[in-house]
Amino acid sequence: MTEQNRVFAPMLSSWLSKDGDDADVVLSSRVRIARNFEDELFPFYEQRDAVVERVKCVLDDSFLLFKMEELGILDRALLVEKHLISPYLMNESEHGAVFISPTENVSIMTNEEDHLRVQCLEPGLRLFDALENALRMTGQIEQAYPFAFHKEFGYLTSCITNLGTGLRASVMVHLPGLVATKRLKKIAEALRSIGFVIRGIYGEGSRSESNIFQISNQVTLGKTEEDIVSDLTQIMEQVIMQERVSRTSLKQKFHISLEDRVYRAYGVLKNSRVISTQESGEAISELRLGIELGYFEHISRQKINELLIFSQPAFLRKARGQDMDELEEKVIRASVIRDILEEV
């Protein structure tokens, strides 16, 4: 397999293969920093090649470069499903490109909404690690090519919501307990009032069938990077605690019906021959809850990551090497899910 092909192979990103902190609730942490070069216009379509070349000069050779215009729709969709590029880069930016690190924990998008979007991922709740990594990457580039910076506003970005630090810190969390006890709405309101927001798994506007959500900062201006990450980390500790309390209380109050729910979900995943993303998402969420509650000791969290990612539409198509209609997709999804659980 060539280096290029590895990214599109039906495999998990290797950074996903270890459990992070608080992995019972937090799937992953992400820090994304937006930057623009001071001597290039932005928006920027004319400067595409210049931007790509600058990044290429700074990064070591281990990073792989993919230009959107050279990728088929399927490969682009796959990168979105792996959270390596944004839906915006996939759909809107024909001049966009992305640099991806060997373990796929760093991706640097060029010519998305800004010249640079540096994104670092970590398993579990490890925002500080992700921040350190992202600042190191942007620092390296900045040393060679200074960024647009305003002494009052901070780093300048093409959208005002990213002005200042250009930082978006987010965590991907599994909150079946808070959903079941109907406490999530209240928490979402509280988060919003202090400048944080909770969304579906693939970002803005996406739903969460799987009880998996992204929590991230909305404010990028007027706080340091460390403050944003520190605040989000503290908030997450609260959310994690509340989710654990909800799970324990569910297990105490509804032990049998909870066991019934999670095993039935397992039964659906083990046996169905036709399954939609929505239904599989719901069932995988239930199974993950079941694992965390100790019902499925033989299944690892790793398997849940595989189920979540490998059952996505582009992954299915890549794995089979063919396009497919809606029914075929559901049939292949069911088959892939059964295979993953069969390995257990």
Place this chain on the structure above:
Amino acid sequence: MTEQNRVFAPMLSSWLSKDGDDADVVLSSRVRIARNFEDELFPFYEQRDAVVERVKCVLDDSFLLFKMEELGILDRALLVEKHLISPYLMNESEHGAVFISPTENVSIMTNEEDHLRVQCLEPGLRLFDALENALRMTGQIEQAYPFAFHKEFGYLTSCITNLGTGLRASVMVHLPGLVATKRLKKIAEALRSIGFVIRGIYGEGSRSESNIFQISNQVTLGKTEEDIVSDLTQIMEQVIMQERVSRTSLKQKFHISLEDRVYRAYGVLKNSRVISTQESGEAISELRLGIELGYFEHISRQKINELLIFSQPAFLRKARGQDMDELEEKVIRASVIRDILEEV
């Protein structure tokens, strides 16, 4: 285990352990003959002991006698679930009794609606065997104690619907194909027009969650016993053929969704922790269809019989040796079903 206890043990009647003819559609055949002694009044409560004594004299010692008033409600319910007594004998006849043969393929109820209700069961479509057996039993009794007989009307019964032959022939059939292709209603109408009727699994007024039905004659007068059984056998051959055609056509047209349906049902039975009779009945029906269509080669029809009988309320209580509330019943049912499928 004493002989008496054997009947109430959580075991299948031994006649059920072999497959009969056309077992892909027909679970069992039953012939029931109603008779009254000519020298005893009927209705008859005063003559209860006399009726029981007469039968006892004629039968060999291998038959077990159970008097309803001496059985707890649970034991009576169990006999209904095994199809060895009627719901009427369980609920209405405090003076009723039943004689049961060692393999449980013959049961003779006394003081049900008539002095005698002789019932013979066979696996699959074997109405003639059941008839022969039933006529032999009634013949033995008649030789010793003549039955009420009118030369114009035939054998006299307490309800006019049994007058003449006193014969009810019935087959228990699994018709998921005709239900799915919505052809059962039309067949039921056709049957009714020629004096046959289709009902749920536990007789009149009972529903069929499991796509299992009883088809039986309504007319007992003006035809010989052999004619009734011959007519029903011919009708059944038609119904069986139509059911098979429906299944084949379902499998051709909806192969994948059918496979999905039957495997999901299997997943429910293998995994649920709380399950109602209705849901288990539906799922067992789907699983039986799946077996007949070749999807579950490792599961025998025998297992289906066990699932159907052992998941009934009285069986569950007997097996656990305790009464239970509604939730407990559902939990134990799910557990018993999992155990049966685990053995596979």
